[in-house]
Amino acid sequence: MSPHRTRELAVDAMGHGDHLCLAFADDAEQRRVMTTYLLTGLERGERVLYFADQTAPDQVFDWLREAGTDPTAALDSGQLMVTTADESYLADGPFDADAMVAALHQEVTESLAAGYTGLRVSGEMSWALRDVPGAERMGEYERKVNDVFAGHAASAICQYDARRFDAATLHAFDQRHPGTVAQQPLHTSSALRLLPSLRDGRQCLRVIGDVDYYYAPMLSSALEKIMSWPGDLTVDMSALQFIDLAGVRALARTAERLPAGRRLHVVDLDPMLSEVIHIVGWDQIPSLTVTAREARP
Template identity: 65%
Template sequence: MTRQGGERQVQDMGHGDHLCLAFADDAEQRRVVTAYLAAGLQRGERVLYFADLNEPGQVLGWLEAAGADPGAALGRGQLTVTTADDSYLAAGSFDADTMVATLQQEVHDALAAGWNGLRVSGEMGWALRGVPGAEQLGAYETKVNAVFAGRPALAICQYDARRFGTAQLHEFDRRHPGAVELDALYSDAALRLVPAFRAGQRALRVVGTVDYRTTEALAGVLETVLGWPGDVWVDMSALEFIDLAGMRALARAAERLPAGRRMHVVELAPMLCQVVSVIGWDEHPSLTVSAGEGPA
């Protein structure tokens, strides 16, 4: 699924953004969150962080390791790192409208205090604890869009794909106007290979051109992707060109999947789907190729 707002690298975020961050390992989360928070401090914004699985001290440690000075930011009131229990669940339960009102007030207060805007991020794993009101999270994500749209404020909502189910990830992701793009597994002037999530499934997004210069890079990244659990999804919606050697690399990677797992190559140009069919690569039981979004 290609969303209206698309994916955006964290360094390209600006005021008005409300993006979803789905991640599958701690290093991914730390890289994105640290860059996001540090940028807010550097730009003179008020920064709020709502921790859940991580302790507030860990988050402050990320900033310190990145060369920021969280102690000074805390002292001047620019930075607050608190917990989900003291923010989303401050009343002992979750109420979407109350939290929306709280964020609206935070935007007002940040500007009144002379900061250049408000930057927020929250770990959303608290919703899996069975707390009262957690069923309002989807509605909250939709309502909170209005807090940030067109205003000097921005937010990242964090969803750990190891804890949230596929359907849950898809539901919460689609409530956001856009998503954070994770760090590329490979990037040069012609090709970027980026881990992503589509319909709640972990996927590899192929952006640019696969030819004699980049086929080896694609084959190498596919080796990494084969190590992900479950089926392999390869999103070709941003592909500009792929030659036969590139298609062969996909087919060979699919052939190495163990029984019961499949590679789904989706949103491939119809002409290329025909080429795959003519050659017979799609006859292998572990490979499916589709011009559309493919099976959900």
């Protein structure tokens, strides 16, 4: 059975009430999502708060400038505020989950009273990996903060760097959000979508649709791109409708190219296709593991 999936929503489709988790494995994806999120909030007349940790505040301003927007006016008016985790989550030293939730409630009220159309917040959560008193309450905080946004003129994206958080921790935080930010597809057409996603706290490539001889090069290209991800690679085949030998060969060749110690895990593959791979002998490649999906009732 495929794992439970939280709701996935494109960043430019976010609206009031949304509280999403962004798990990213490269800086370009973080920049793409956050630039869109911040600019959309400014264009909609919302107050926008950004709590940086690994990213310097000046770098956030550069994202906006390079997208064609000078943030000076928004900064001067107070519509945009970019600060650090130490000055927000950790302003009192230890992390106080209840105090942070109360502060966000107040920010929503004050933003609306000031004439803004809502509040838009994003925070880099890597500070929680430091030896900070109260950081053990992060899971509790993520549950409580849902009430700040649900049904209110506010939204938030909590950013988790998948290169820093282990899979179990990332999965736990992901499950405490009502949804996740959908990542940019590596390929999309009427027959096939190749979508980076999150599965049990690990980055994976979801294959949705058909992979025949024509689309096998698209799969190969997507596999080439995800080789930069850290650790083992996972390809989720739970939404695959069809794959021919050219597509399976692309998976085998990618596994053979992985450095020693890394593996390509093909999961939730149709049992008949798993058997074909076994007959051909590709499951004997040391760096390739194939797991068939459970039969559906």
